[in-house]
Amino acid sequence: MKKLIISILAIIVIVLSTSLFQVSEIQNAVVIRLGKPKRVVTEPGLYVKVPFMDDVRYFDKRLLNYDAAPKGIIIKGKKSIVIDNYARWRISEPLLFLQSVQNIAGAQARLDDIVYSELRREMGKYTLTEIISSKRDFIMENVTKESREKAKSSGIDVIDVRIKRVELPQENEKNIFKRMDAERNQQAKKYRAEGREKSLEITSQADREKTIILAEAYRKSEELKGEGDAKALEIYANAYNRDPEFYKFMKTLETYEKIMGEKTKIILSTDSELWKML
Incomplete structure (x- = not known):
């Protein structure tokens, strides 16, 4: 009797274990009965199937x-x-x-x-x-x-x-690299030529401005110099007109300085103006 009860219980356990299946949160399931789809389970939980007749196929819900x-x-x-x-x-x-x-x-x-x-x-x-x-x-x-x-x-x-x-593809890489290199070199030459042209333009403009500035400065300096000389002459004239004899004396000394050196020999007559001053 005990053996019969144990056998019955074993059969019940086997039947229950084969009649239940679980679907998780990340799964969908398709129940197949005798090779044909019976139903689709999309919600998680514990479900019942027909033992030995139903087969369950699981499919992932995730990406x-x-x-x-x-x-x-x-x-x-x-x-x-x-x-x-x-x-x-x-x-x-x-x-x-x-x-x-x-x-x-x-x-x-x-x-x-x-x-x-x-x-x-x-x-x-x-x-x-x-x-x-x-x-x-x-x-x-x-x-x-x-x-x-x-x-x-x-x-x-x-x-x-x-x-x-x-x-x-490997066979194209070298050709494309060469073409790209040639294009970059051509572009670089163009930029260099444009740079040289711009440099010459800037240099020429600077030279023109330099010439104009120098000419203007020279003109201004000559004007100032002329004005200074005129002012000096005016001052000298005013000073010398006050004492003509002193003016004559100073001019004679300037003449001596110009014509006489350490080794200069001068023969003068007694009636010479230079002699009189000496």
Whole structure:
């Protein structure tokens, strides 16, 4: 009797353990009965299922990352670039997700096709400069929008698509570097030529101003000098007119100073004015 009770209790425990399942806050669940979807559980809690007939598949509610391998793309002008992109997404409809891609690996493959196709289509309209600068945000908004629309049919909600980096193929890097170097050198030569031209213009202007300033200063100095000489002559004249004999004496001394040195010999007659003064 005890064995029977124990067996019954064991069966009850097994049945209860296989008839209950738990869904956490970060999960959705799909109950499958005999291979066919029965119901979708989106709220956390403890639920009942039919033992041995129902199977439960769990799907993450959180944001998931899709990180693609770098791939080549042809852009405007038939130039090749290599892009490394990623996307953030979530499972929006668990049942549709299960029926279309089944699991995360299938979703990653589906996203790879969708995102890469949209990147090729959108980036093919622009040049490399536009892709990495002015049009980058606009391009990614369009890629995200179109990828979201196409992924809806698989129960996937694409939140955001972004580019981590853009690279040039190895064979193009050297050619582009040489062209960029030549363009920068040409621009530098232009700036140097403009600088020399501006320098000559400034130097010429400074020389002209210098000549004008010096000429004006010389003219002014000559005027002042003339005025000084005239004033000196006037003072001398006034002074000498007061005593003509003294004036004659001073002028004779000045003459002596000019014509006589340490070794000068002068022969004078006794009636000479110079002799009289001596």
